[in-house]
Amino acid sequence: MLYRRAAIMVLLCAIHWIAQAESGSEGWLRYSRITNPGAIRQYQSLPHRIVQTGTSAMAQSASTELARGLYSMLGEDIQQAPSLSGDHGLSGADAFVLGTNDELHHLLPRWTPQPLKAEGFSVSRFKDGGNNYWIIAGGSPRGELYGVFHLLEQVAEEHALAPDTESPSSPIRWVDQWDNFDGSIERGYAGRSIFFDGGHVRSDLSRVSEYARLLASIGINGCDVNNVNSDLRTLQPDMLRELARIADAMRPWGVRLALSVDLSSPQIVGHLPTFAPLDPTVIDWWQQKTDEIYSLIPDLAGYVVKADSEGRLGPSKYGRNPAQAANALAHALQSHHGLVLYRGFVYNQHLDWRDPKADRARAGYDNFHSLDGTFAPNVVIQVKHGPIDFQVREPVSPLFTALQHTSQAVELQVSQQYTGQQRHMVFLVPMLKAALDTDLRAQNRTTPVKEIVEGKSFHQPLGGFVGVANVGLDANWLHHPMAMANLYGFGKLAWNPDLTTDQIIDSWTRLTFGNNPRVVSTIDDLQRNSWHAYEQYTGPLGVGTLTDIIGIHYGPGIESAERNGWGQWIRAAHRGIGMDRTIATGTGYIGQYPPELAKVYESLATCPDELLLFMHHVPYAYVLHSGKTVIQHVYDSHYAGAATAATYASRWQRLHGLIDEERYQQTLALFQYQAGHAIVWRDAVSEWFLRMSGIPDAAGRVGHFPDRIEAESMQSDGYTPVDVTPWETASGGKAVVCNRISACTLAQVFNKPAGAYTIAVQYFDLRIGAAQFELLLNGKPIAHWTADDTLPPAVVDRRIDGHTSTRFTLPGVKLAPGDTLTLRGIPDGGEPAPVDYIEITK
Numbered sequence: 001m002l003y004r005r006a007a008i009m010v011l012l013c014a015i016h017w018i019a020q021a022e023s024g025s026e027g028w029l030r031y032s033r034i035t036n037p038g039a040i041r042q043y044q045s046l047p048h049r050i051v052q053t054g055t056s057a058m059a060q061s062a063s064t065e066l067a068r069g070l071y072s073m074l075g076e077d078i079q080q081a082p083s084l085s086g087d088h089g090l091s092g093a094d095a096f097v098l099g100t101n102d103e104l105h106h107l108l109p110r111w112t113p114q115p116l117k118a119e120g121f122s123v124s125r126f127k128d129g130g131n132n133y134w135i136i137a138g139g140s141p142r143g144e145l146y147g148v149f150h151l152l153e154q155v156a157e158e159h160a161l162a163p164d165t166e167s168p169s170s171p172i173r174w175v176d177q178w179d180n181f182d183g184s185i186e187r188g189y190a191g192r193s194i195f196f197d198g199g200h201v202r203s204d205l206s207r208v209s210e211y212a213r214l215l216a217s218i219g220i221n222g223c224d225v226n227n228v229n230s231d232l233r234t235l236q237p238d239m240l241r242e243l244a245r246i247a248d249a250m251r252p253w254g255v256r257l258a259l260s261v262d263l264s265s266p267q268i269v270g271h272l273p274t275f276a277p278l279d280p281t282v283i284d285w286w287q288q289k290t291d292e293i294y295s296l297i298p299d300l301a302g303y304v305v306k307a308d309s310e311g312r313l314g315p316s317k318y319g320r321n322p323a324q325a326a327n328a329l330a331h332a333l334q335s336h337h338g339l340v341l342y343r344g345f346v347y348n349q350h351l352d353w354r355d356p357k358a359d360r361a362r363a364g365y366d367n368f369h370s371l372d373g374t375f376a377p378n379v380v381i382q383v384k385h386g387p388i389d390f391q392v393r394e395p396v397s398p399l400f401t402a403l404q405h406t407s408q409a410v411e412l413q414v415s416q417q418y419t420g421q422q423r424h425m426v427f428l429v430p431m432l433k434a435a436l437d438t439d440l441r442a443q444n445r446t447t448p449v450k451e452i453v454e455g456k457s458f459h460q461p462l463g464g465f466v467g468v469a470n471v472g473l474d475a476n477w478l479h480h481p482m483a484m485a486n487l488y489g490f491g492k493l494a495w496n497p498d499l500t501t502d503q504i505i506d507s508w509t510r511l512t513f514g515n516n517p518r519v520v521s522t523i524d525d526l527q528r529n530s531w532h533a534y535e536q537y538t539g540p541l542g543v544g545t546l547t548d549i550i551g552i553h554y555g556p557g558i559e560s561a562e563r564n565g566w567g568q569w570i571r572a573a574h575r576g577i578g579m580d581r582t583i584a585t586g587t588g589y590i591g592q593y594p595p596e597l598a599k600v601y602e603s604l605a606t607c608p609d610e611l612l613l614f615m616h617h618v619p620y621a622y623v624l625h626s627g628k629t630v631i632q633h634v635y636d637s638h639y640a641g642a643a644t645a646a647t648y649a650s651r652w653q654r655l656h657g658l659i660d661e662e663r664y665q666q667t668l669a670l671f672q673y674q675a676g677h678a679i680v681w682r683d684a685v686s687e688w689f690l691r692m693s694g695i696p697d698a699a700g701r702v703g704h705f706p707d708r709i710e711a712e713s714m715q716s717d718g719y720t721p722v723d724v725t726p727w728e729t730a731s732g733g734k735a736v737v738c739n740r741i742s743a744c745t746l747a748q749v750f751n752k753p754a755g756a757y758t759i760a761v762q763y764f765d766l767r768i769g770a771a772q773f774e775l776l777l778n779g780k781p782i783a784h785w786t787a788d789d790t791l792p793p794a795v796v797d798r799r800i801d802g803h804t805s806t807r808f809t810l811p812g813v814k815l816a817p818g819d820t821l822t823l824r825g826i827p828d829g830g831e832p833a834p835v836d837y838i839e840i841t842k
């Protein structure tokens, strides 16, 4: 009876899942029905019964998940039984048996457990008294849960099930969310917070539980839910009680809550006269506050600290250093087994740009290297993988080798802050792998970043991986259906950084879109090269993402990097470009690397092209290892990258009918958008470099647009020209706007040979309204669209620039000389239907 009830429950849930199908909310946990007869056959002998030996919430999640997944994929009734014996009915006595090693050994004394680490698992087969068992053993209930997800993933990918033992690379496998209590998310691009709204924790936390389940399935065991720019209310008693509800929602999935704390809290929340880290009243305050938190959240993973960085207060106010601040917190957490993740992202954003020796990239090393060995054992320094800030290409931070007696975690970004903000497809795993595999050659031996943070290189007890995820309320979590590969990939790399890009993308695609070979190979190919293409059209040769550095970090804004205190300078001049970070003549940054690697970067002869402008200042005519000049490389790579982005939509269209319509259409629209926005990037960067260097493009493309008609030169009724800032983000530096309430028009007589043409309209789509556009040929409407895309910025912004520039494309229009093409723009809600140009190509 009990079994039957469990089976019915599973069935009801399954119906619910089907109804919700394919919004992307299931991520890679779709568990879609296996229809391939060969695969069905290989799973036919699997047991139909699950015996769970544990009673914890995590153990319950493990068995329920196994039942849910197997039922959904194989359509078999799965019973959850309390013991090995009992009414076996039709399903026989075979079973999946779940538990920790100890529990299982107690139940099956003849079974020999594999030695397991705390979060490891083993999947094995065992025959006893004529019964066949699949045993999923964990070093802990969390390990058991990971074993279940592993087995289900094998089935979803239609692999033969085989015994296996795995354990994670390192203990810290966390995600950080930069969510604010008002429900906004700093650098989040997929809607509002799943955790907070209106200054409080949401009353409905069902998305939080679903998120924790997704995280558990890729081995993530901690989640810092509040922005590192921490709200000062975080540690107030009533807020802590609310935050405890989030911990409760994630706990059944083995995901522990962590909290970002602000170091000034003793003063602001505790009303002490000071927050000086070594002041006894402050030390006492942290202890009491920490005890209070643990009484509400007994398994809190720890604190994350951003201090003395981007306006956050820190120990420097009292002449103290990060170790003294971190250790004060560590002391309070020690008896609770909590950790302090103190961020290495400490720098001065008021650097003097006129000083050729000033260099933000130096900051991490300069602030921390002398502190090595002085941190408490439960402090971990959380280091962004590059020395600046998540640029499309950076070398790895030299801080990793400066700390040899301190545990470290690498901070990687899943949220595509500088890499297209989940409006462009950019599969980040190749980039993350390039960072993790970089061999820093500390002590003249092999010390790749991944082994340093695993604690292997310098024999540290702690360490690991932190991913800034920033999922939001969008049904599919990250907005772009392709972006979930980055979250999946981050988790997989945190579990095992030796996995290859191909292994990761192939699994993700199969789990997310099914096992059809054409679907798999098409999506794998699209994703695999997408980081390279994005780098090509946004920021080549290590110069950084050439975006609006002091704004939203999305579209092009090249000069924003220069002449301010933020230190992301590209040092572009009329003769040359790049930051001289050499030891010989530059900022000396290169000298922060161990000598073998420093030697490679210091010399122009050995510095890799892809990091050239990060390390050196060179003339535009400098010849790269590839044989091209820097300037020609800039032109060529921008054209090549945009050309690659232009192929995405048509490659995707070959999958029509092979995947669900909802995700198909959503992805197609994003690919079409990306093709247009890649052109905005290409033109902005190449035009800017042309103007700066005065060196023409050898292929004659840059500055020559024979098929383009500038809006400001068309015959206008109501449209007026405006200057666009920065100039490079609109063709010719100008656009036109309609300041009427009713429509304005632009008209042009066609004067090329008759034929079928593609008409592209480059216009601007602002958040504030939904302007309408209509294209007419000789007075007859041929297309109509609304400017209502949810493009970044996530905040209301009225600017006409490279963030909002977008394109509408109409292929196959038959045109003859003398035809009149008219574009009608109808403003809405303050959006003046802005237009940049029309391009008519064969």
Ligand code: GCW
Pocket: 178, 186, 187, 227, 228, 229, 306, 310, 345, 389, 390, 417
């Ligand atoms: O990447 C930058 C972001 C800031 C962020 C900061 C950090 C949370 O632009 O928005 O603040 O880094 O990592 O602290």
